[in-house]
Amino acid sequence: MSARTFTERDIHLALDGELPEDERAAFQAWLDANPDMKAKSLRYSADQFALRNAFAGVLDEEVPSRLTAVVNGEAPPRRKPILQWWRMAAAAALLATVGLGGFLLGTGNLGFAAHDDDRVAEDALAAHVTYIADAAHPVEVSGENPDYLMGWLSKRTGLKLVAPDLAASGFKLVGGRVLPAKHGTAALMLYEDAQGERISVYVTAEGGARSRGTYGPEDGGARAVYWLDQGYACAIVGDLPQERLSAVARDAYKQLLAGAGIVRS
Amino acid sequence: MDEKKAAILAEIPRLRRYARALLRDRDAADDLVQDSLERALVRMDNWRTGESPRRWLFTIMHHLFIDQVRKVARRGEAALLPLDTSEALSTPAMQAESMASREIIDALQAISPDRRAALVLVAIEGFSYAEAATMLGVPAGTLMSRIARGREELRALLDDQTRRRTIRIVEK
Structure with missing residues (x-):
């Protein structure tokens, strides 16, 4: 066959179906002989798939x-x-x-919209990591008098807050503290179980965004299960198995909403 | 006439997808589609018999898109935008997107409009280089380099994102 040499340009041609039929075998052999180019080709091909996938749903939408x-x-x-x-x-x-x-x-992810949900989750994670590690002073105000604690947190955040009762999951309220947040102030409530495992509940006022999800380091450690809804942002953070963390988080979130008098739609 | 209208109606889902990839915001994308359809109807006579309605409509839409991008850039209207462009761009479209989709859609929005259009026409809409070059009104070589540069940029942005080493699962 042809003795043509291939270049990176051909990766695009191949991906877009523009490589002549009779050159494909030689191209494949070239890829096999050039691991860098092969890796590049695979990445572009995965991106291509992701792109198509991202917009595939539009075709099924009802036309306005x-x-x-x-x-x-x-x-x-x-x-x-x-x-x-x-x-x-x-x-x-x-x-x-x-x-x-x-x-x-190299200044990070400026190219991406800084999503509110990521920011809330990141703030909650940072607060969790900072304060649970503090054996002596994890909280500012103890949870021994929950009414006093919650009155204070509510006043400082301007939100109607109740401390979720997480006894069913084995967690007891240790106390709370206030933290700076984008829209004013955030409340952090800290819980501990009999084994000394700590989780935190982070609540702050947030704009109109609606989102929920899980956020955390890929390689393990604490994760945040968060909700943004009804002007509240709430994240439950802990280093628990995902199932357990989700269950505790749902329980806490339900109680927070009920305490605030919000009926979940 | 009715046949032509039926042919145009049949292309609306594809036009909406192209517009969405160009603009991301759902309402803005549908506005672009509407403007394109209005222009198409006025220029129905320019639609040569035998010409694919898809290519004709995509060409109209692309010109509308790129003209306005340039006009806006020249007039410096971008400066009047709310500072939080991310919010303007991303809120309404978010609902049904998985995390991976959101990342690649964000990255796509961050590459230049010329490259984005070239990449979308070929990679998503499946047009050949020749077709896409005709629609965009550029030589095939230019189209190719836009696609290659577009892919590189997109990948670089995604790598940048991955470097943060986080998992994000947004449930909906």
Whole structure:
């Protein structure tokens, strides 16, 4: 066959189905002989898959009636101020600049939207790691008088707070403290079980975002199970098996909502 | 005429997907689709018999997108945006996205509009290089380099993200 030499360019051609049929075998052999290029090819191919996957759901969405109305010559329902998407395009362009700049400077993840849920989870994790390790002074105010503690935490955070009763999971309230947070103040409640295992419940006021999930280091250690909803952000942090942590977290979250008089939709 | 309309209607889901990949925000993307459809209907005569409705509509939409990106950039309107562009871009679209999807969608938004469009047309929409180059109105070589650069940028951004070594499972 041809004695053509391949380059990185061919990785893109192959991925996009643009490599001539009769060159594919030689290309594959070239990849096998060049582990770097093969690794690159695999990464790009995985990204390609992830990209398609990320937008596949759009095809199954119901088409908004205003779009079909345009084609059918019916008066389309009024929409929000004209050409709002210009602004989105501009925002995207701005992100493109900031994002790559941030990447090149090595300043971390500026290219990515700093999601509220990540920030809350990170703050809760940091608070947990900082204070549970402190054997002598884990809390500012002890949980011996829960009414006093919760009155204080509620007042400081401006949220209606109750300390969840986690006795069913074996955890007893140790006490709490207040912490700085993006939107003012956060409350941290610390719990301990009979084995001395500590978990913390972190609550703060948050904007309108709605999200829930688990966040933590990939290589083990404490994780945060969090919720953002109804103007509250709440994270339950602990180094427990995922199942147990989730169960405790759900229990705590339910009680926090009930205590605040919020009926979960 | 009705045949043509039916052909256009059938392309709406694909147009919406392309718009979503370009703009991320669902309402903004549908606004772009609506503008494109309105323009298409006015220019129905320009649609040559035998020409694929998909390519015709995608071309219209792409020009609308890129013209406005440039216009906005020239006028410096980006400066008027709320500082928290991340919020503007990401809130409404978030619901059904898995974490992996969210990361790659964020990364895609962070690459330049020209590269994003080229990559999306070929990698997501499955157009050939020749088709995509025609739609974007650039030589094949330019298209190729945009795709290659786009992929590199995307990967670099994702690597950057991975370096944080965290797991994130967002449930919905």
